Amino acid sequence: MRLKKRFALSLRNNLRFIPDEVYMRMCFKAKLHYDPDFEHPRTFNEKLQWSKLHYHNPELARLADKYTVRSFVEGCIGSEYLVPLYGTYASVDEIELDSLPEKFVLKCTHDSQSTFVCTDRTEFDFEDAKKRLxxxxxxxxxxQGREWAYKDITPRVIAEAYLDEPGRETPTDYKFYCFDGKVALVQTDADRFTAHEMQYFTPSWEQRGDINHEVSDHKPTEKPENYELMLELAEKLAAGIPHVRVDLYNIAGRPYFGEMTFYTGGGYDPFYAEEERPDRLDCELGELFVLQKQNT
Incomplete structure (x- = not known):
């Protein structure tokens, strides 16, 4: 993680004295350059902020936790779609490098920034990874963003299998934006830690060329083998939830579960589209997002 990003994380962690709604309005205006309407939200990002404040379904914490979600996935779609797990650790001192294979991934279960990929143990800076973890x-x-689902997650580190996709340094991530159990948009992220390629597609795999935000100009990502199965799995996992982004991988035609995300981009993603309508996708997804109030 870059020094600038680490500094930003530490700064936000020290702003706990600012009330949630005030903090979220400040971040929203700084990132998206307009004042949000939390009372009558219209756009996707506004509704994500509203959900932070009002949709407190206790199940969200289990699903946002990268360890406890595994039992949900196993019961919902089957253990064959889980990335093999090598270990779970409450402290970095419990991690033994010699017990892990040549290639593996270390990640925290309670955040979205602490992932360390090892493709060669002789070259992997294990001590640096331990310090950052x-x-x-x-x-x-x-x-960081007052994302309610993360508030009570128990911090842990897990070691998972490295998913090897030929021609890629890291496997392509397929992100399914689901609303009440139906996929509305698919985002692909390839080589996200190096030459990041981001693209958007309709559920029928037609490229959304009207979206410019951070989208690469590379040739369109090929439709993955067993794509229809991936759609089915994403919608099963998202059933009964107003909105969730289900992330999957596809290795040699076999889907693997990545994670479930309830606040894409923290609710501050510009989703810029055509110049004459820069908020087009933000509004489009907002129309699909039917809010439900639920407090613990």
Whole structure:
């Protein structure tokens, strides 16, 4: 993680004295350059902020936790879609490098920034990874964007299998934007830690060329093998939830579960589209997002 980003995370963690709604309005205006309407939200990002404040379904914490969600996935679609797990650790001191294979992934279960990929143990800076993971374990991700689902997650580190996709340094991530159990948009992220390629597609795999935000100009991502199965799995996992983004991988035609995200981009993603209508996708997704109030 870059020094600038680490500094920003630490700064936000020290702004706990600012009330949630005030903090969220400040971040929203700084990122998207307009004042949000939390009372009558219209856009996707406004509704994500509203959900942070009002949709407090206790199940969200289990599903946002990268460890506890595994039991949900196993019961919903089957354990064959889970990435093999090598270990779960409450402290970085419990991680033994010699017990792990040549290639593996270390990640925190309670945030979205602490992932370390090892493709060669002889070249992997294990001590640096441990130091950064130790810092992350002391941080409550909730305070970064006031994302309610993360507030009470128990911090842990997990070691998972490295998914090897030929021709890629890291496997392509397929992100399914689901609303009440139906996929409305698919985002692909390839080589996200190096030459990041981001593209958007309709559920029928037609490229959304009207979206300009951070989208690469590379040739369109090929439709993955067993794509229809991936759609089916994403919608099963998203059933009964007003909105969730289900992330999957596809290795040699076999889907693997990545994670479930309830606040894409923290609710501050510009989703810029055509010049004459820069908020087009933000509004489009907002129309699909039917809000439900639920407090614990």
């Amino acid at each position: 130790a810092v992350a374990l002391r941080r409550n991700w909730y305070w």
